[in-house]
Amino acid sequence: MIIPLHQDGSGSRRLPPVVWLVAWVVGVPALLGGLGAWEVERGLASAESYTRRQVELPVSVVQLRLLAATDPYASVRFEGGRTAYGAALAADKAQEALAVVTRDLPLARARTWVPYATLGGALLALLAGLVALAGGGAAGLWARRSRDALLASFGLVRRVLPVLLGLQIVGLSLAVLAAALFEATGLWFTQRFSAGEAKLLLGALVIAALAAWAAVAAVRGLRGVFALFTPEPIDVRGRVLDEADAPGLWRLVRELAGRGDALVPDAVVVGLTGGFFVTESAVRLSPDTRTLTGRTLYLPAPYLGVLDGRELSAVIGHELAHFAGEDTAYSRRFTPIYAGLHRALTALGNVGPGDLLTRPAAYVGYRSLGTFDAAVARWSRAREFEADRRGAQVSGAPPAASALLRVGVLGPVVGETLASSYGKPDAAPDDLVAGVLDAIPAAGFPEPGAHLDDRQAHPTDTHPSDRQRIAALGVPLDAELFARAARPLTVGDRAWPVALVADWTGLCRWLSVDFLTGAREHRAAERVYLEETAAAVPVEETLVHENGAPMVWTMGVLALLFAGAGAALLLYPRALGVAHDALAQQILGAAAAAGVAWAGIYAGLVHRRGRTPLLVLTPDVLRSPLLDSAVAWKDVADFQVTHGKRLTLTLALTPDATLPRTKRLFSQAGVSRRRRHVCVQSLGARGLKPDAFAALVGRYLAASRARVHLSAAHTGI
Structure with a gap:
């Protein structure tokens, strides 16, 4: 995936989020409100003018008719115009104006109400x-009082926040739509309605239609995003064990649930990856694609052969404590919905054409939910400490503390073994659980204290650090604890899971088959993708020429203008006022000639530049006549294409790449050795829009990277 170049140190000077929040939430409605107030004043003035003219024009018609009868040669200026008309013609024009005023007065009066919609929408937003x-x-502050307060206040916010955000979006949409309609209908009252003004009216109507479309899309997107939220299932690769498959494990789970006054899980899932957790969210299993509902306990198989009975009881007791008392309601009613609303707000900012109108609502939503973060962190810590306390009640605090550290020190061993097997599934052992245990040093784990600041993994929740949890258990961080956590693996430890699961070896092999099958499928899909990406560029050279034709035509027109000015100077010097000033004629003639020469020379240079390729793209390198050497795609770390007055390609090279040099002092290319950037500027790419040009460069860079990956996979690197 090719990403834009990261911004440099200037990015540190960006405005803080609160400034953007105020700008969107207060500034945008305030600007729309100011526009609405100005439109109210203009609308009332326009309506008053038409009303006054409706009263005055009939009198003017009568007076002009009388003047025409008494003095046929009298001339008058109609309504302050510069042209004088005969009295009879002025009377006819007054009659025409009266007809126009009579026709437009209802629209002018109706138009005075439109700005109030702009004001109302801005005020509503x-x-x-x-x-x-x-x-x-306020709800976030109240949520810090207790867990019940958190659930109650969050429930209120969940019900009210979508309504308020919907009103905000509707208000902004109404204000923008009303403002666009007011300005569009204002063109109707133009006295001389030219073709250009007709285009302006059409453009204003198009803007109003786009505003209406954006408003509908924004409200529709809001309705879909904040519909009754159904949490997404948690994806887990593992196997469900019923009581026939694991009688000892289920017996232990029921015993621990009874001692901890917790609910028994509806399903127990064993897998290879992740850590211990429980959830009341839906769980989507793979590879059998079954979805579990209710209470689920997940156990990672590699850890079961490392913990002794008391440590495992403490860990499972901790997890089951989340199914006890108030924690059950918290797990079911808050955690998945809280995470889901954050995803909903992310979707709110990507509703398509209504993005600009929904962005203020997204800012408000994130800020409102962000006020709960402190309360969520506080009560998440509290519930984890309470679960640790309950788990320690069934096995003692020291085993609970050593289990935390032992899980932490085993994590890197599990990660390295599974990562190696995932990368090379054909060389992996048939039993990955045994492979993890075999990778544990014979002398035990080194330096368990180095993992005190680790946090246990969880798919939907966060945990305090092991240091904080052990301190809350009241267990000192002494040599005895570290020795227990780092103890070598014994035969009894490896045999302990056999007492829990009827066919432990078979389960481990099935889990390994599932894991390695997924790895092979991933590698096959990845290889197909890499081969398609590598084949997306041709073997032969792709030439990119500078698009100088628009500039050549512009210079040609400019040369004709200079030539015309020179010809006019020669043919009509008297009309230009320089007939008797030879020096002025010489200066102006020289300027016209210089203009023609300059435009012609520049057009010729641009045309000549366009005959030589600006860039030559091959699967391996990028060449340019502006640079003294080619740039290998493998040396390009990133790229960016910007366009404005010029089209600029910027390549960011890797630290070990050789930087090329520009061939000329004043060149369209530039090389920054400090930033390791190579820039090539042009008037455009012939036959390619900027997005298409960027896509072309991106394909070549992606193809190069794909070939590197394919080569590494082929050689086994």
């Missing part, structure tokens, strides 16, 4: 945003 921010902040 402003109030909805401020109420959402204030209410979210």
Whole structure:
């Protein structure tokens, strides 16, 4: 995947988030409100003018008719115009103006109400945003009082926040739509309605239609995003064990649940990856694609042969404690919905054409939910400490503490073994659990204290560090604890899971088959993708020429203008006022000639540049006549294409790459040795729009990287 170049140190000067929040939530409605107030004043003035003219014009018609009858040769200026008309013609024009005023007055009066919609929409958006921010902040503070307060306040925010964000989006949409309609209908009252003004009217109507479309899309997206939220299932690769498959394990789980006054899980899943966890969210299993509902306990197989009975009881007791008391409601009603609303707000900012109108609502939503982060962190810590306390009640605090450290020190061994097997599934052992245990040093784990700041993995929740959890258990961080956590693996440890699962060896082999099959499928899909990416560029050279034709035509037109000016100077010097000034004629003639020469020379240079390829792209390198050497694609770390007055390609090279040099001092190319950037500028790429040009460069870079990966896979690197 090719990503844009990262910004440099200037990015550190970006405005803080609170400034953007105020700008979107307060600034945008305030600007729309100011526009609405100005439109109210203009609309009332226009309506008053038409009403006054409707009263005055009939009198003017009568007066002009009388003047025409008494003095047929009298001339008058109609309504302050510069042209004088005869009295009879002026009377006819006054009659025509009266007809226009009579026709347009209802529209002018109706138009005075449109800006109030702009004001109302802006005020609605402003109030909805401020109420959402204030209410979210107050709810977040209240949530810190207790876990019940967190559930109650979050439930209220979950119900009210979508309504407030919807009102904010509707208000902004209404304000933008009304403002566009007011300005569009204003062109109707133009006295001389030219073709250009007709285009302006059409453009304003198109803007109004786009605003209406954006408003509908924004509200529709909001409705879909904040519909009754159904949490996404948690994807888990593992096998479900019923009581026939693991009678000892189920017996232990039921015993621990009874001692901890917790609910028994509905399903026990054993897999290879991840850590211990429980959930009441739906669990989507692979490879059998079954979805589990209810309470699920997940156990990672590699850890079962490392923990002794008391340590495993402490770990499972900790997990089952989340099914006890208030924690059950918290797990079911808060955790998945809280994570889901964050995903919903992310989707809210990507609803398509309504993005600009939903962005303020997304800012408000993130800020409102962000006020709960402190409360969520506080009560998550509290529930983990409480679960640790309950787990220690069934086995003692020291085994619970050593289990935390032992799981931490085993994590790197599990990760390295599984990562190696995933990368080379054909060379992996048939039993990956045994492979993990075999990889444990015979002398035990080194330096368990180095893992005190680790945090246990969980798919939907966060944990305090092991140091904090052990301190909360009241266990000192002494040599005895570290020795227990780092103890060597014994035969009894490896045999312990056999007492829990009827066919432990068979289960480990099945889990390994599932894992390695997934790895092979991934490698096959990855290879197909890499081969397609590598084949996406031709073997022969791709030539990119500079698109100088628009500039050549521009210079040609400019040369004709200079030539025309020179010809006019020669043919009509008297009309230009320089007939008797020879020096002025010489200066102006020289300027015209210089203009023709300059435009012609520059057009010729651009045309000549366009005959030589600006870039030559091959599967291996990028060449340019502006650079003294080619740039290998394998040396390109990133790239960026920008366009404005010029099209600029910027290549960021790797630290060990050789930088080329520009061939000329004043060149379209530039090389920054400090930033290791190579830039090539042009007037454009012939036959390619900027996006297509960027896509072309991206394909060549992606193809090069794909070939590198394929070569490494082929050679076994």
